[in-house]
Amino acid sequence: MTAALTAAITLDHVSVRFGDFTAVDDASLQIAPGEFFSFLGPSGCGKTTLLRTISGFVEPTQGRVLLDGRDMQGIGPNRRPTALIFQNLALFPMMSVADNIAYGLRVRGLSRRERNAKVESLLDLIALPDQGGKRVDELSGGQKQRVAIARALAVEPKVLLLDEPLSALDLKLRQHMRNELRAIQRRVGITFIYITHDQGEALTMSDRIAVMNRGVIEQIGDGRTIYEAPRTAFVASFVGENNAFIGRVVASEAGAAVVETSIGLLRGRNARGLVKGSEAVLFVRPEMLRPNPPADHQWIAGQVAEIAYEGSLTHVAFAAAGTGGLKLTMTLARGDTAAIPAAGTEAAIGYRAEDALVLPRETFGQD
Amino acid sequence: MHSSAGHSLILALPLLVTAGFILFSLLERRRLGALAPVSFWRRNGIAISTYLVVAVGLWTVIMIVLPQLYMIDLSLRPKLPPNQVGGPKDVYTLENYRYFLYGSTTSTAAWNTTHIKAFFLTIGASVLVTLLNFVLCYPLAFYMAQVTTRARVRIFMLLLITPYWVNEVLRAFAFRVLLGSQGVINTILLKLGLIDQPIDFLGLDVGLYAGLAYAYLLMMMFSLYNAIESLDRNQVEAARDLGAPWWYIHWSVVMPHAKPGIASGATLVFMLNAGALAAPLVLGGPRTLWFTPIVYDRFYQAFNWQQGAAYAFILLLACIVFVLLVLRLFRVGLGEIAR
Numbered sequence: 001m002t003a004a005l006t007a008a009i010t011l012d013h014v015s016v017r018f019g020d021f022t023a024v025d026d027a028s029l030q031i032a033p034g035e036f037f038s039f040l041g042p043s044g045c046g047k048t049t050l051l052r053t054i055s056g057f058v059e060p061t062q063g064r065v066l067l068d069g070r071d072m073q074g075i076g077p078n079r080r081p082t083a084l085i086f087q088n089l090a091l092f093p094m095m096s097v098a099d100n101i102a103y104g105l106r107v108r109g110l111s112r113r114e115r116n117a118k119v120e121s122l123l124d125l126i127a128l129p130d131q132g133g134k135r136v137d138e139l140s141g142g143q144k145q146r147v148a149i150a151r152a153l154a155v156e157p158k159v160l161l162l163d164e165p166l167s168a169l170d171l172k173l174r175q176h177m178r179n180e181l182r183a184i185q186r187r188v189g190i191t192f193i194y195i196t197h198d199q200g201e202a203l204t205m206s207d208r209i210a211v212m213n214r215g216v217i218e219q220i221g222d223g224r225t226i227y228e229a230p231r232t233a234f235v236a237s238f239v240g241e242n243n244a245f246i247g248r249v250v251a252s253e254a255g256a257a258v259v260e261t262s263i264g265l266l267r268g269r270n271a272r273g274l275v276k277g278s279e280a281v282l283f284v285r286p287e288m289l290r291p292n293p294p295a296d297h298q299w300i301a302g303q304v305a306e307i308a309y310e311g312s313l314t315h316v317a318f319a320a321a322g323t324g325g326l327k328l329t330m331t332l333a334r335g336d337t338a339a340i341p342a343a344g345t346e347a348a349i350g351y352r353a354e355d356a357l358v359l360p361r362e363t364f365g366q367d
Numbered sequence: 368m369h370s371s372a373g374h375s376l377i378l379a380l381p382l383l384v385t386a387g388f389i390l391f392s393l394l395e396r397r398r399l400g401a402l403a404p405v406s407f408w409r410r411n412g413i414a415i416s417t418y419l420v421v422a423v424g425l426w427t428v429i430m431i432v433l434p435q436l437y438m439i440d441l442s443l444r445p446k447l448p449p450n451q452v453g454g455p456k457d458v459y460t461l462e463n464y465r466y467f468l469y470g471s472t473t474s475t476a477a478w479n480t481t482h483i484k485a486f487f488l489t490i491g492a493s494v495l496v497t498l499l500n501f502v503l504c505y506p507l508a509f510y511m512a513q514v515t516t517r518a519r520v521r522i523f524m525l526l527l528i529t530p531y532w533v534n535e536v537l538r539a540f541a542f543r544v545l546l547g548s549q550g551v552i553n554t555i556l557l558k559l560g561l562i563d564q565p566i567d568f569l570g571l572d573v574g575l576y577a578g579l580a581y582a583y584l585l586m587m588m589f590s591l592y593n594a595i596e597s598l599d600r601n602q603v604e605a606a607r608d609l610g611a612p613w614w615y616i617h618w619s620v621v622m623p624h625a626k627p628g629i630a631s632g633a634t635l636v637f638m639l640n641a642g643a644l645a646a647p648l649v650l651g652g653p654r655t656l657w658f659t660p661i662v663y664d665r666f667y668q669a670f671n672w673q674q675g676a677a678y679a680f681i682l683l684l685a686c687i688v689f690v691l692l693v694l695r696l697f698r699v700g701l702g703e704i705a706r
Contacts, residue, residue, distance in 0.1 A: 055608060077608045084608045090601035094623045103619070104609035155609055 007069070008033040008159055008191040009054060014063035016049050016215075023049040025215040026063070031193065031208075033158075036185055038194040040202040040226075041212035042238065047195045050212070051161050054193065055084045068158060083152035084161045088168070089144055091136045097147055098123075098132030104155035122150040125184065142173050149184060159191045166201065178205055199239050203227065211235045229271065229357075233364035236283040236357060243289070243328045245282040246365050249274050249358065257358040263322035266298055268356030279361040284351050286315070286331035291339045293350025300328070301348045304341050316340060318349055380432065384424035385417075442676035463677030482661060482678075489658035490685065493640035496579045500587040500636050501629065503580065508591035509621065513600060527588060539578050539649035546574040546650075570652040578646040583639045587632040594628020595621060627703040634690050641686050658682055 007030040016024040024046045031037045039047040052058040054065055056077035065072045067081055077084070083104075091100050101122055102115045110118070123129050126146035131139075139147065145165060152160055162181075166174045182205050185192045196202050202209045203223040210220045211234070219231045230236035237244055247261035249270075257270035259282045268282045293299060305327065306317040314337045316330040330349055332340065341347040392407055408416045443459045451457065467486075470479035511520050533541075545551050546568035553565040568574050598621060606616040622629065647657035662682065665675030694701065 086601045090605040
């Protein structure tokens, strides 16, 4: 209970249903003050609904949302200590940059002097000093982004909610804004909740990530945990590239499991303790595969289909021998590329059993 | 205006309009240089372009410009017996406009108070009715444009439009039936014992204002609906998220966005109200002298078309000036209204 009191946000068995459709299904989590927390998932997974529930635009059908330990039920978005940054930013086009930033301050009845001082310091924070008089449509995409952040920060929220705010920017700017967002968050020190379908964004910026699928939070953890120790087949396949072998557990012992797949028996880490007979998926990351493996590796025979050179990395498409015509991806760093067999040649690739994960199949591969 | 001059004007004006078009397109090309969009002529071909310009030009000239020019000309001439038209007494004069201000030359009063009063009453009441229209339409327009579902909007549209299948005069009389001293509302109020004397709704001009407000409601409704519909819902939510109460959201976000729509709706309703004839004739109380019936009377009771034309022009000019002033006041450009 003490954790609930100190947490910036607590979701307590929150479900949101629209008619027959369940947008969020029994979500529970706690977010610490000052944390950069991301919800990651494909479109339609319920992450935006969850964000709107936290900001107060949607009331949960079941469960409670607590901000700073206070139950938010019946408290509208205009009276919650949260500020939302919309996907399309929703800046007010008929107002100047300064008036946009000052909007929440005007609502709170601050005097002109106080407003101006605050706006000025925020313009400094977002590195747009002396741009307050400009019209919103005179700004570039990245500048608009920063104005939206300043407008939200002006009301001194305890929690800043960001709904895929970078998705409209081009790649270069997006990467730049990631760093900037992170820097702003460190400077103001409040909780950021970030919604994205872009795993790169989630992994690079967040302290912790919640991966969502079909309204369910599948896993919560820091980037390393999510990537290296996914708990479900969905997380393993959605975050990062992964080679998946669907099959059935035929033996399990001492933390390892053997899965019978369409290309033969493969061994991997039995992280979820699956018993013999369970339907399972064995995942191997492309960077864990290597050509000409030593004898203690798990071997996969087949043919090199294609080699894609990408500078620091080289991606090899590998067609495994056997039924199903499985295509694998192997990624090698620049120093290891000498060992790649030429395209079209028969070859074997392999991985260490402890670098593969055996996870329950659930609905994986069925849609 | 005599027939030969009139004929040459009809023939010459479309050519002038066409020439004007070409001139404008050339000017535009020169000003914008390479940025200019494909020209009207290049896009449609010479034959179709010429047809369009001549057709629109003819339409504009014959239906709009010429009749107005004729009326202006008429308003500046004295009323004469037919055999003296074109004679030495048929000279340009401001007599008809003078009459509006000072009345008949034989009258002893300093000002033509009856007509001047009616004129300002018409303008003032039209402003009031326009405001009433806005107050009635804005909440519904906002609800339709931002809150409810598409299916509901269709139902609302039908409910709004179908009453207007009934013609204007009939609607005005319906208000009489409703509001007369033996009318439906008075009867019900009397039966319920809420009043013991029928209320003279028509004498109090309640009928007139209700009838006028109802007559041009749709103009306001659709202007507002269109303007509010294009507002991004996120803007409203962003304002709310930043802590704004609902009325401040309307004042600071929705209305500024809808300003062109509000302006065009208000302009239309004001103009139509100031020029309305049926409702004032049917519903006006005995003490109310609306300006349009006076204009009507100049034409058909006094058989003084010259004076009628002058009166109509006074009304038209006053309305245009008033509207332009209000637009300037609210910083709305004429171009924005047309959007």
